[in-house]
Amino acid sequence: MTQSVGLLEIAGLTKNFGGLIALSDFNLSVKENEIVSIIGPNGAGKTTIFNLISSFYRPDQGEIFFLGNSIKNRSPYEICRIGITRTFQTTRLFKHLSVVENLKVGAHTRIRYLFWDELFRSRRVAEAEVEVEQQALKLLEEFDLLKIAGEMAGNLPYGLQRLTEILRSLNTSPRLLLLDEPAAGMNPQEAIHLMEVVERIKRKGVTVLLVEHNMDVVMEISDRIVVLNYGKKIAEGRSDEIQNNSDVIAAYLGDNIETHT
Numbered sequence: 001m002t003q004s005v006g007l008l009e010i011a012g013l014t015k016n017f018g019g020l021i022a023l024s025d026f027n028l029s030v031k032e033n034e035i036v037s038i039i040g041p042n043g044a045g046k047t048t049i050f051n052l053i054s055s056f057y058r059p060d061q062g063e064i065f066f067l068g069n070s071i072k073n074r075s076p077y078e079i080c081r082i083g084i085t086r087t088f089q090t091t092r093l094f095k096h097l098s099v100v101e102n103l104k105v106g107a108h109t110r111i112r113y114l115f116w117d118e119l120f121r122s123r124r125v126a127e128a129e130v131e132v133e134q135q136a137l138k139l140l141e142e143f144d145l146l147k148i149a150g151e152m153a154g155n156l157p158y159g160l161q162r163l164t165e166i167l168r169s170l171n172t173s174p175r176l177l178l179l180d181e182p183a184a185g186m187n188p189q190e191a192i193h194l195m196e197v198v199e200r201i202k203r204k205g206v207t208v209l210l211v212e213h214n215m216d217v218v219m220e221i222s223d224r225i226v227v228l229n230y231g232k233k234i235a236e237g238r239s240d241e242i243q244n245n246s247d248v249i250a251a252y253l254g255d256n257i258e259t260h261t
Helices: 048-054 076-082 097-111 115-119 123-142 158-170 186-205 215-223 239-244 246-260
Strands: 008-017 020-030 035-039 061-064 084-086 177-180 206-211 224-229 232-237
Touching: 008 048, 008 177, 020 048, 035 048, 035 186, 035 215, 048 177, 048 246, 061 097, 076 084, 084 158, 097 123, 097 158, 097 239, 158 177, 158 186, 177 246, 186 206, 186 215, 215 239, 224 246, 232 239, 232 246, 239 246
Parallel strands: 035 206, 035 224, 084 177, 177 206
Antiparallel strands: 008 020, 008 061, 224 232
């Protein structure tokens, strides 16, 4: 089933868990090279959207289109192969491996050699491994993190662990990157660095869909913001429109909105 329009199109997406409605008739269109943020309180359905897009969950109703094609029955691995990658709320690094080795793991979807090549360690395998390492080092250099390439991931400060995880996801060469609360646990300086990284990712031509509680991050870098409440979208617009939406202020932002106006 195909549909034209934006990079990602979500139509009528609904997900129930027993008697709990996690997401109800959710619609969203994401264009190429946008940063779109989804906000709302815990339990509003934000991560459920990510789990549906990445096929960790199956929708009860609705459709998800990527590059015009329905993807709701694809496996998580296939979702990654076609150009959608995600991070999670908690870091999932291989902490006993170096930073560059973690990034190399992200390139597995691009590796092209046969079982026998791997079994006998053929020249094709050796060439692929060199290429993967060079690409990982290039990515670290591009984001000014080459100096930590050899560091064990588990020894890094929390903020650098989160950035390493983002770059590992970026090393799958996605068209769409789903970032699930990347600023969680970061101090203000780390959050500023995160914003710089996300904006660089956009400049690389990668579209970003962001779930985040840090309003400073959301308001600063988002092209559009979607607001959820109990699994339903109650508002969508630019940062200034969301800041001045009385329902959103009352329901989600409260007094914190004063820091952005």
